[in-house]
Amino acid sequence: MIQLINLTKHYGKLAAVDGLDLEVPAGEIFGFLGPNGAGKTTTIRVMMGILKATSGQVLLDGHNVVTDAQKAKAITGFIPDRPFMYEKLSGCEFLEFVGKLHGVEPARLKPRIAELLEQLELTPWKDELIESYSHGMKQRLIICASLVHKPRILIVDEPMVGMDPKGARTLKDLFSDLARNGTTIFMSTHSIGVAEEICHRIGIIQKGRLIACGSMAELYRLAAGNPDNLEGVFLELTREQEFESMAARQRL
Amino acid sequence: MTSVPLLLSPLWLTWKNSFFRDGGSWTRRLLLAALAILFWLGTFLVIRRVLRYFETVYELGPELAYQLLLIILLTFLSMLLFSNLVASLSTYFMARDLDLLRSAPVSSNSFFYARLINTTVNSSWMVLFFTVPIFAAYESVFGGGWRLYLWVALILPLFLIIPAALGTLVTHLLVYFLPAKRIRDILFFIGLFAFLIMYLLFRFSQPERLMQPESFGSFMQFLSAMETPSSPFLPSSWSAEIFAGTLFKRDTDSIFFFALLASYALFLPLVTSWISGAVYLDGWSKAQESRQGRRKLAWLDNTLEWITRPFPEFTRAIMLKDIKTFLRDTTQWSQLFLLLALIVVYLYNFKVLPLDRSPMAAGTLRAIVSFANLGLAGFVLSAIAIRFAFPAISLEGKAFWILQTSPISLRSLLWSKFWLNFVPLLVLGEVLVFLSNLLLRVPSWMMFLSLITIFLMTIGIAAIGVGVGAMYPKFEFDNAAEIPTSFGGAVCMMVSIAFVGVMVMIEAWPIYQLTLASLRPGRVMAPTFWVVAPSLAIITALTAAAVVFSLQLGIRRLEQLRE
Numbered sequence: 001m002i003q004l005i006n007l008t009k010h011y012g013k014l015a016a017v018d019g020l021d022l023e024v025p026a027g028e029i030f031g032f033l034g035p036n037g038a039g040k041t042t043t044i045r046v047m048m049g050i051l052k053a054t055s056g057q058v059l060l061d062g063h064n065v066v067t068d069a070q071k072a073k074a075i076t077g078f079i080p081d082r083p084f085m086y087e088k089l090s091g092c093e094f095l096e097f098v099g100k101l102h103g104v105e106p107a108r109l110k111p112r113i114a115e116l117l118e119q120l121e122l123t124p125w126k127d128e129l130i131e132s133y134s135h136g137m138k139q140r141l142i143i144c145a146s147l148v149h150k151p152r153i154l155i156v157d158e159p160m161v162g163m164d165p166k167g168a169r170t171l172k173d174l175f176s177d178l179a180r181n182g183t184t185i186f187m188s189t190h191s192i193g194v195a196e197e198i199c200h201r202i203g204i205i206q207k208g209r210l211i212a213c214g215s216m217a218e219l220y221r222l223a224a225g226n227p228d229n230l231e232g233v234f235l236e237l238t239r240e241q242e243f244e245s246m247a248a249r250q251r252l
Numbered sequence: 253m254t255s256v257p258l259l260l261s262p263l264w265l266t267w268k269n270s271f272f273r274d275g276g277s278w279t280r281r282l283l284l285a286a287l288a289i290l291f292w293l294g295t296f297l298v299i300r301r302v303l304r305y306f307e308t309v310y311e312l313g314p315e316l317a318y319q320l321l322l323i324i325l326l327t328f329l330s331m332l333l334f335s336n337l338v339a340s341l342s343t344y345f346m347a348r349d350l351d352l353l354r355s356a357p358v359s360s361n362s363f364f365y366a367r368l369i370n371t372t373v374n375s376s377w378m379v380l381f382f383t384v385p386i387f388a389a390y391e392s393v394f395g396g397g398w399r400l401y402l403w404v405a406l407i408l409p410l411f412l413i414i415p416a417a418l419g420t421l422v423t424h425l426l427v428y429f430l431p432a433k434r435i436r437d438i439l440f441f442i443g444l445f446a447f448l449i450m451y452l453l454f455r456f457s458q459p460e461r462l463m464q465p466e467s468f469g470s471f472m473q474f475l476s477a478m479e480t481p482s483s484p485f486l487p488s489s490w491s492a493e494i495f496a497g498t499l500f501k502r503d504t505d506s507i508f509f510f511a512l513l514a515s516y517a518l519f520l521p522l523v524t525s526w527i528s529g530a531v532y533l534d535g536w537s538k539a540q541e542s543r544q545g546r547r548k549l550a551w552l553d554n555t556l557e558w559i560t561r562p563f564p565e566f567t568r569a570i571m572l573k574d575i576k577t578f579l580r581d582t583t584q585w586s587q588l589f590l591l592l593a594l595i596v597v598y599l600y601n602f603k604v605l606p607l608d609r610s611p612m613a614a615g616t617l618r619a620i621v622s623f624a625n626l627g628l629a630g631f632v633l634s635a636i637a638i639r640f641a642f643p644a645i646s647l648e649g650k651a652f653w654i655l656q657t658s659p660i661s662l663r664s665l666l667w668s669k670f671w672l673n674f675v676p677l678l679v680l681g682e683v684l685v686f687l688s689n690l691l692l693r694v695p696s697w698m699m700f701l702s703l704i705t706i707f708l709m710t711i712g713i714a715a716i717g718v719g720v721g722a723m724y725p726k727f728e729f730d731n732a733a734e735i736p737t738s739f740g741g742a743v744c745m746m747v748s749i750a751f752v753g754v755m756v757m758i759e760a761w762p763i764y765q766l767t768l769a770s771l772r773p774g775r776v777m778a779p780t781f782w783v784v785a786p787s788l789a790i791i792t793a794l795t796a797a798a799v800v801f802s803l804q805l806g807i808r809r810l811e812q813l814r815e
Contacts, residue, residue, distance in 0.1 A: 048355040052537035066533070074357035084348045088266040097265075100258050101356040129269060 001026040001153060001184040002047070007056035009042050009208075016042040018208035020056070024186055024201075026152075029179045031199030032188040035238055039208040040188040041081060044157045047186070048078050060153055074102060077151035081158040081188075083142040087131035091122060091141050094130060095148055102149035109148075116144040120170065136167055143171065147178075154178065156187040160194055172198050192231045206238050255358055259366035262349070263373075280739050288381075296385035303393040314500040317394065321495060324386060325488035328379050329415060334446070335375035336419025338439050343371045344420065344532070345427050345539040360532065364525045372416040383408065387495075396498040403498055406510065407491050410517035414487050417520035424528050427535035437582045444586055448593045487513055552579070566660050567668035574644070574672055584732065591636065591680070598632065598684055602691040619767040622694045626705055626759065629684045630752030633677055633706075633713050634745060641673035641717025642744045643735035645810070646726045662807045666718055670803070674714040681706045697766060701784065705759055708791050712751050712798035719802025720744035723809045751798055755791050762787045 002024040009017040017039045024030040034040050045051040047058050049065045049072070058065040063072035085094055092113060099109045117123045120140040125133065133141065139159075146154060154175075160168050175185055176198055189195055195202055196216065203213040212222050219233045302320070307313030344367050353363065387404050391397070426435050490509040497504040556575055560568045578584045602625075645666075648655060655665060685706045689699050724740020735741065762783050 045351075049533075050351055050354050051540060052533050070357040070359060072357075073355060076355075078355045080351055080355075084352050086262045086266060086349065088269045089262060090269070093265055093269075097258070097262060098352075098356070101255065101353070101358060103357065129273060 001028075001061055002030075002186055003059040004043070004047070005057050005059070007043070007046060007058060008054045009039075009046055009051060010054045015208045017046065017053075020205075020208070020210055022203060022210065022213070024184055026184050027179055027182045028200045029175060029185040029187065029198055031195035031202040032186065032205065033190075033192070033195055033202055033234060034188075034205035038205045040205060041157055042208075043205070044080075044155055044186075044188055047155055048076070049073065074149070075151055076153045076155060077146035077149070079142055079146045079154070079156040079159055081161070083138070085130050085138060085142065085145075088129055090127050090129055091117070091133070091144075092126040094141065095144055098145040099148040104149050112148055112150075113144070116147055119174070120144055136163060139163060140167065143174070152183060154183055154185045154187075156185065156189075158189060159187060160189065160191050168194070192234060204234060204238065211238070255362040256366045256369070259353065259358065259362060260369060263370060283742075292381070292385050295382060296389050299386050299389035300392055303389060307393060314394065317390070318492065318496050318500060321390070321499075322489065322492045325411075325492050326486065328383075329411075329486065329488040332376060332379055332412065332415035333419055334439075334443055335378075336371060336416045337423055338443070339375040340367075340371045340416075340420040340423040341427070341435060341439065343367045343374065344423065344528075345536055350536070354536070360529050361525060364528045364532075365521070368416060368420060368521060368524075371420060372412055375416065375419070376412040379412070380408070390495075390499055394499045400495070400498045403494055403506075407494060407513060410513045411487055411491050413517045414513070414520055417517075417524045421520070421524040421527060424524070424531055424535060427539055428531040431538065440582060441586065444589060448589060451593055452597065487516065563668070563671065564664075566664055567671065570665065570668040571672050574647075574669075577647075581732075587639070594632065595680070595684060599687050599691065602688045616767060618692050618694055619698060619763065622689055622692050622698050622702060623756070623760070623763050625685065625688050625692070626702055626709075627752060627756040629681055629688075629706055630709050630713070630755065631749065632684065633681050633710060634748035634752060636680065637673065637677060637713045637717035637748060638736045638741055638745050641669070641677070641714050642721040642741055643726075643732060644669040644673060644718050645722045645806070646729070646735045647732060649727050649729065652725075652727055656813075662810050663803075665810075666722060666803050666806055669718045669721075670714055673717060674710060677714050678707065678710045681710045697784075698763070701759070701763065704788065705755065705791065708795040709752060709755050712755070712795045713748055715799040715802045716748045716751060717744060719804075719806035720747060722803075722806025725810070725813075747802075751794075754794065758787050758790050758794070 002022070004020050004022040007017055007020040007022075008015065020043060032040055032043070042051065046053045047060070047065065049058075049069050052066065058072075060072040060076055063075075065072045086097075089097065095113045095116070096109060099113065100106075104112065113126075114123070117126050120143060122137060122140055122144065125137060130138065130141065143159075146156075156175075159171060163171065172194065175187070179185055179200075187195075187199070201213065201215050202219060204211050204219075212219055214222070222233070303313075303317050306316040306320075383404070387400065391400050423435075430438075490512050493502075493504045493509045494506045494513075496502045497506045553576075556572055560571050560575075563571060602621075645652075682703060685702045686699070689702055694702075720740060720743055724738065724743065726735050726738050726740070729735055765783050
């Protein structure tokens with residue numbers, strides 16, 4: 001469903017994403033982990049066609065995100081890490097706008113919006129201007145916006161930041177339900193607990209390269225079975241990689 | 253293309269909701285509407301007066317009016333081209349909603365045309381606002397009736413679209429080759445210098461000579477010189493030709509010129525949309541990558557450390573932070589050029605004053621002008637304080653919590669802002685008054701009194717700026733230029749001008765007495781202590797009151813923010 005083929009993105013001389021190859025099948029929740037500045041957000045922005053890759057390609061359900069952008073984006077939902085919303089629009093107006101952008105038929109749009117607002121407990125505030133929403137409410141609204149067109153792929157950048165435990169629980173359940181119904185979810189996160197709990201597979205990126213990828217069991221094996229949880233695996237793998245780069249620098 | 257109206261809908265909904273649902277006060281809106289109408293009426297009356305003057309005094313009315321129309325349209329065209337360059341950089345490459353829109357399945361064409369309309373509206377409403385009274389004035393003098401207004405309605409959209417498409421095209425190409433943020437700075441500087449040059453040229457051409465019939469010949473030369481840029485290849489010339497047909501009953505082929513305008517208005521957006529399709533994604537991708545690195549200037553930091561040494565540690569920290577922020581923001585520090593131009597023009601005005609031609613005694617006239625100069629300098633300082641001192645607290649913006657949660661008093665904060673604004677304002681005020689008095693060759697007592705008055709006036713103006721700025725803080729802003737134009741800015745200007753007015757009125761009596769005394773033949777009058785002292789005492793007390801009240805009210809308001 002999602003294919004990244006030798007994806008590379010350079011900022012000047014810096015390789016933010018360096019030859020990333022990845023495939024995520026339908027109905028899978030894929031966790032994308034990495035330290036700060038590893039290239040997670042750049043990868044996601046390239047996947048959504050917001051940034052142009054230096055080389056390589058992104059296929060969403062077989063549609064190239066650059067050459068066949070409209071089809072690729074029509075089946076994809078996106079939750080950015082720092083979402084923009086028109087503050088002077090009401091929640092309902094914003095969802096209508098996003099729904100129409102994605103070509104949802106008017107007759108189906110209103111019930112869909114009502115359903116999402118109810119599910120994410122925003123119905124009482126639907127006619128209030130977004131500027132009056134709390135941080136958590138804005139996050140829930142952007143999740144509604146990403147789902148309004150029933151996407152087959154959902155790309156999420158740091159979804160749990162600033163969410164209360166109840167909101168985080170709702171979101172985790174929502175993602176699991178979506179995956180069960182066939183939606184593919186590509187989720188970048190810092191929250192190892194979330195990744196461990198809901199992701200079917202996890203990829204660890206460091207300095208733009210995928211240093212490990214697999215199910216939890218496979219990652220434990222890669223980390224030589226020493227750590228007893230994902231946090232330990234993550235630290236072990238990223239540390240190993242750090243040692244290797246330091247050794248390479250010294251050899252130079 | 254069906255989604256063009258959809259892509260524009262947030263713009264429309266934002267306007268609608270801001271107007272009907274925002275808790276904004278209707279008094280403020282009415283005040284703004286009244287100001288707009290006054291401005292509109294003022295423009296109408298001035299243009300009509302000029303056109304009538306052309307028509308009645310000299311028999312060349314229509315020709316002069318046509319030349320003026322050409323100049324106006326050419327100025328509009330250049331302004332539109334420039335403002336479209338800036339606006340399209342923002343709407344296509346730097347707007348905050350681009351991530352949302354570019355991650356949605358929107359066709360490149362719909363996106364391009366929606367943004368072109370957005371750019372055109374953003375950059376053209378001001379020109380549109382001015383156009384109405386100008387054409388109304390032309391109609392009232394030369395006639396033309398509904399046919400003129402019909403042409404205006406037909407021509408204006410085309411006249412606005414051409415520079416919008418051209419500006420957008422140039423921006424796309426610039427962003428493709430250069431980092432977007434650097435382009436913003438470059439465009440800003442080009443705009444600033446173009447404005448400064450026009451401002452200085454206009455002033456140095458001494459338009460006041462128009463009122464003297466003997467100078468009219470040179471004005472004719474000026475107009476004939478201005479005729480040169482009215483090239484037959486410019487849309488402003490085509491539009492002027494069409495209007496001339498209706499206004500001055502000229503024999504012009506209006507349909508031909510209209511077809512010319514329409515063909516360009518259709519052709520340019522089309523070409524720009526093709527080029528946008530080819531380069532947009534690369535350009536936009538680059539626009540997000542460009543980082544603006546700045547080298548730290550050690551000598552500047554050391555100088556600032558040294559200059560601020562006399563202040564307490566906290567005040568110094570705030571001052572250093574504010575000065576560095578100011579110097580690192582191109583749009584802020586470059587305003588110093590505007591200040592420089594203002595000083596040059598201000599002093600030039602005194603240099604060209606025809607004092608010797610006046611029937612009044614030169615000494616009396618010099619004293620009167622020097623006295624008026626106090627009020628004028630106060631007005632200039634007030635205007636500058638609105639631009640710099642009033643936003644001082646608001647500019648803390650979303651980082652105000654850092655100050656709120658630090659162990660400092662609001663009093664110290666306001667005082668640090670006061671000193672930071674007072675010192676440069678004082679230097680400016682004293683330089684303006686000293687040099688203009690020198691040009692006026694005023695007696696030494698007048699120089700002394702002026703310098704003391706402007707010193708006290710500056711203290712009050714700086715305190716009012718900072719204090720009222722704290723009373724009406726605007727921490728949420730997209731652009732720092734929004735802050736002085738807020739309601740608080742208007743209040744600050746009114747209070748500041750009232751303060752200057754009262755100060756000047758208090759000074760009127762001793763200046764009157766001393767001027768009279770110095771005119772008495774055979775007497776060399778030295779100002780006695782008792783003539784000057786009472787008024788000086790009163791203005792000192794008034795200044796102290798302005799400082800205490802403004803800062804106190806500002807502190808109280810900031811304290812309420814914590815409640």
